[in-house]
Amino acid sequence: MTRRLSIPSPHRRGFLAGVAGLFGTASLGGCDKIADSAWGTRTLKAGEDANLYVQRLLLKPTSLAREFSEADISKWFKPNGTIDPEDTPYKALAAKNFSAYTLRVDGLVETPLDLSLEELRKMAARTQITRHDCVEGWSAIGKWSGVPLAEVLNKAKLKPQARYIVFHCADTMEYAPADEAAADGDANASDGAAPAGKPIRYYESIDLTDAFHPQTILAYDMNGKPLPVSNGAPLRLRVERQLGYKQAKYIMRIEVADTLAHVGQGNGGYWEDNGYEWYAGI
Amino acid sequence: MAATSTPAPPAIVDPPRRQWTFRHPLVIRVAHWINVVCLAVLLMSGLQIFNAHPALYWGSKSTFDTPALAITDDQTDSGASRGIVQIGGHTFDTTGWLGLSTYQGEAAARAFPAWITLPANQNLAQGRRWHFLFAWAFVINGLIYLLYGIGSGQLRRRVIPDGDQIRHFGASIREHILLRFPKGEEARRYNVLQKLTYLVVVLVLLPMMLFTGLGMSPGVNAAFPFILDVLGGRQSARTLHFITVNLLVLFVIVHVLLVIVSGLWNNMRSMVTGWYTIENETRREGEIAR
Numbered sequence: 058m059t060r061r062l063s064i065p066s067p068h069r070r071g072f073l074a075g076v077a078g079l080f081g082t083a084s085l086g087g088c089d090k091i092a093d094s095a096w097g098t099r100t101l102k103a104g105e106d107a108n109l110y111v112q113r114l115l116l117k118p119t120s121l122a123r124e125f126s127e128a129d130i131s132k133w134f135k136p137n138g139t140i141d142p143e144d145t146p147y148k149a150l151a152a153k154n155f156s157a158y159t160l161r162v163d164g165l166v167e168t169p170l171d172l173s174l175e176e177l178r179k180m181a182a183r184t185q186i187t188r189h190d191c192v193e194g195w196s197a198i199g200k201w202s203g204v205p206l207a208e209v210l211n212k213a214k215l216k217p218q219a220r221y222i223v224f225h226c227a228d229t230m231e232y233a234p235a236d237e238a239a240a241d242g243d244a245n246a247s248d249g250a251a252p253a254g255k256p257i258r259y260y261e262s263i264d265l266t267d268a269f270h271p272q273t274i275l276a277y278d279m280n281g282k283p284l285p286v287s288n289g290a291p292l293r294l295r296v297e298r299q300l301g302y303k304q305a306k307y308i309m310r311i312e313v314a315d316t317l318a319h320v321g322q323g324n325g326g327y328w329e330d331n332g333y334e335w336y337a338g339i
Numbered sequence: 340m341a342a343t344s345t346p347a348p349p350a351i352v353d354p355p356r357r358q359w360t361f362r363h364p365l366v367i368r369v370a371h372w373i374n375v376v377c378l379a380v381l382l383m384s385g386l387q388i389f390n391a392h393p394a395l396y397w398g399s400k401s402t403f404d405t406p407a408l409a410i411t412d413d414q415t416d417s418g419a420s421r422g423i424v425q426i427g428g429h430t431f432d433t434t435g436w437l438g439l440s441t442y443q444g445e446a447a448a449r450a451f452p453a454w455i456t457l458p459a460n461q462n463l464a465q466g467r468r469w470h471f472l473f474a475w476a477f478v479i480n481g482l483i484y485l486l487y488g489i490g491s492g493q494l495r496r497r498v499i500p501d502g503d504q505i506r507h508f509g510a511s512i513r514e515h516i517l518l519r520f521p522k523g524e525e526a527r528r529y530n531v532l533q534k535l536t537y538l539v540v541v542l543v544l545l546p547m548m549l550f551t552g553l554g555m556s557p558g559v560n561a562a563f564p565f566i567l568d569v570l571g572g573r574q575s576a577r578t579l580h581f582i583t584v585n586l587l588v589l590f591v592i593v594h595v596l597l598v599i600v601s602g603l604w605n606n607m608r609s610m611v612t613g614w615y616t617i618e619n620e621t622r623r624e625g626e627i628a629r
Contacts, residue, residue, distance in 0.1 A: 088380070089458045092465050104471030108558075115562040122561045131400050188399055188573065190557050192463065194392035195401040196573050298561045332464030338558025339471065 109336040113266070116338075122272055122297035125186045130280060131197040134189070136287035139259065142228035142307055150227075155291040160209075160275075164223070164313035167214035174277060174291055180204045180212075183274050191301040192333065201295050203276035207269045209311070215265075218315040221325070222268045224294055226259035227307035230327055233257055261305040262317055262325040262335070263296055272297040275308065300337035302328045355619065360527060362615035367493060370484040371610055377477040378587070380469055381548075383457035385584065386450075387466030393450030395581055399572035407578060410450035412439045420446065478549060485541075497529060498538035504531040520601045523620030536590065544587050551580035 091097040142148070150158050155174055162170040184202040191197075206222070233254030267273055273296045277284055284290040289306025296303050303326075317325040317335075325335045363371075394406035409425045410433075422438025424431045435441070440452035442459070453459040457469050488494030504511065511531045514521070521530060529537070553559045554566045554576030570576040598606045609615035 088469070089460075092458060092469065101465070101468035101472050104468060104473075104475055107475050108471060112556075112558040112562070116558060117562075120561045122557060123564055123567060125399070129399065133403070135401075135403065188557075190555075190573065191392070192467075194388065194555075194577060195394075195396075195403070196399060198400045298558050300557060328464075332462070332468075334464075334467070339556035 105334040105336060108334075108339045112336075112338045116298065118266055118270060120298070122187055125188065125198050127186065127200070129198050130186060130200055134197045134199045134279065134288060135191075135195065136285075137191060137193075137301060139228035139230070139306065140287040142286075144227055144229050144256070144258070147227040147307065151286060151290065158291050160292060160308065161310040162209060162213045162313075163310070165216040165219040165315060166210075166313050167216060168212070170209070170213050172209070177204050177209075177275065177277060177292070181208050183271070184278075185272055185274070185295070185297070187272070187295065187297045189301055189304065192328075192337065200278075200280045201274060201276040202278035202281075203274035203292075203295065205271065206273045206275055206294070207271075209275065210268060210313070213313070215313055219265065219313045221262050221264055221314045221317055223262040223312040223314050223317070223320055223325075224260060224305040224308050225310040225312060226261075226305050227309050228259050229256035230259055231257050257321075257327070259305060259307065259327050260321055261294070261303055261327070262314075262320060263294075263299075263303065267296050267298065270296070270298070298338055302326070302333065303337050357616045357618055360615050360617055361613050362609045363613045364487075364491070364493065365613065366483065366487045366491075368610055368613060370480055370487075373476065373480045374484075377473045377480060378591075380457060380473040381477060382584065382588070383455060384466045384469035384473070385580075387456040387458065387461075388463060388470060389581070390450045390456060390461065391463040391466075395578040396574040397571065397578060398574055399567070401574055408581075410437050412448045420448070422448075474549075474552065481545060481549075494541075498534050498541060500531045500534045501528070504534070507531075518600055522618045526617045540587070540590055544583055544590070547583045548580065548587070551576045551583060555580065 092101060159171045159173050160177065162172070181204060182202055183205050184200065186198060186200045189197050189199060210222070233256075263273070273294070275292050276289075276295050277292055279285065279288055284293060289304075289308075292308045293306040294304050294308060314320070317323060321327065322330040324330045326333075329335045393411060394401070394403075394409040396402055397407055406425070407427070410422075411425070412420055412422050415421055420434075420439055421432055422434040422436065422440065424433050424437050433439075436452065437450060439446060439448055441447065442449070442453040447453065449456075449461065456466070458465050485494070488497070508531055515530065515532050520526070550566070551570060553563075554570045555573055560567055560573065566576075567573065570579060605616055
């Protein structure tokens with residue numbers, strides 16, 4: 058090849074390095090190893106931080122999720138997650154149509170509350186027809202009636218340190234692995250034994266921005282009827298600008314907290330402790 | 340003209356057969372390869388996310404019984420499992436590829452096979468983390484590309500056909516179909532089909548991926564409800580996201596094939612170092628005679 062030119066020649070070393078790098082990144086099998094490492098997990102979480110930060114910039118506290126008309130309501134509102142809690146205390150409540158149910162509100166509040174369904178129904182109410190977006194990708198539209206969470210929180214009066222609202226639910230998701238004492242004690246005991254730990258019941262949390270949002274309600278009715286068991290009776294959360302797993306069902310207790318460190322494994326929710334984002338606005 | 344074996348007299352200077360031309364500035368090269376990595380991760384993690392609910396709908400909500408598209412598995416009359424794709428009322432057997440495929444030596448009922456999802460096993464949470472992190476990288480990289488491309492005039496030069504190119508549109512298509520690639524001065528610019536393709540990819544399909552992706556976010560929906568009106572609802576957004584990525588995959592296949600056919604080494608070198616060689620149209624006498 059004749060090259061009688063004054064233009065600098067191509068940088069072949071750079072080219073080879075580039076090609077090598079390309080094939081390096083192309084072997085994506087290595088990605089799973091990265092994702093499972095500690096720093097990989099931390100790095101991957103950076104996307105969630107960016108999503109929360111930017112969405113909080115874009116969303117006014119009062120930006121509303123779209124509300125739909127009666128005609129848009131899904132014929133079948135797909136129940137997901139727990140659809141029939143196996144827990145004995147819950148079954149006892151359900152057997153009496155939740156007449157003995159009380160919602161406990163405690164933690165960083167001036168006045169801890171125990172509210173019956175009747176009391177909740179007497180408080181200010183809001184009805185909204187909204188779209189429920191499952192993290193899996195599907196959507197369903199339902200009509201929800203309930204008491205705005207802000208009403209309940211104002212009634213209990215938050216202490217100044219309050220930052221998070223934690224929902225403790227009735228349904229067992231799994232049993233904790235055998236505790237240390239059992240593990241240390243008898244190695245043979247695990248042989249075919251039933252789960253030794255205590256039940257891990259569903260838990261979720263939101264911050265005050267979402268807690269005081271006008272569409273954030275504790276719903277007791279769905280599509281004009283008392284909430285069915287499969288959809289979270291007697292009380293579930295609607296936090297309409299986030300995904301389905303934030304909409305805690307079977308709520309038994311609302312705890313006001315200044316940190317999420319003590320909640321489950323410290324990520325703020327059951328699914329969060331299983332790798333999902335705490336901020337589920339996307 | 341008869342071929343002659345007489346060599347050209349040395350006094351006549353041969354024009355160089357090739358010329359070096361600096362085709363791709365650094366920003367464009369770096370942005371291109373970052374984009375390759377981003378799109379690969381986004382595609383593979385996106386298919387992982389799709390697998391969590393492998394059905395598409397139109398409108399705001401899911402009509403579970405009547406999806407527009409579903410990738411699932413069922414049993415044949417003989418009781419054998421098979422993977423199927425349902426589009427409208429039609430069912431296609433896609434065993435081994437879609438709906439039912441092999442993972443670690445065992446049959447796995449999953450829409451897209453493990454070898455193309457990130458992570459390979461079913462893990463929606465991790466798929467989402469990959470997807471959103473690289474979505475940010477994709478957006479930032481894309482913004483740098485667009486700002487640089489507009490500011491430097493590179494974008495206009497690359498994607499807007501020149502007047503004469505539009506006038507010779509038909510001829511250009513014919514050349515392209517015959518895989519005849521331009522030489523000489525004409526090779527200094529993209530041909531009209533290239534320009535229009537890049538125009539659609541850079542200014543329509545890639546932004547559409549972002550827009551339809553944001554259309555699925557309940558938070559973004561509340562901040563900018565018009566997105567839902569434009570796209571026809573959240574499930575429509577998801578369907579359009581899927582359709583658009585299919586068009587992008589089609590583009591990448593054609594793009595890579597043409598890169599190979601029109602000179603793999605030259606093209607790769609130019610996208611790594613910036614330098615591209617052009618064959619001159621002026622040929623030596625011996626060649627003209629052929």
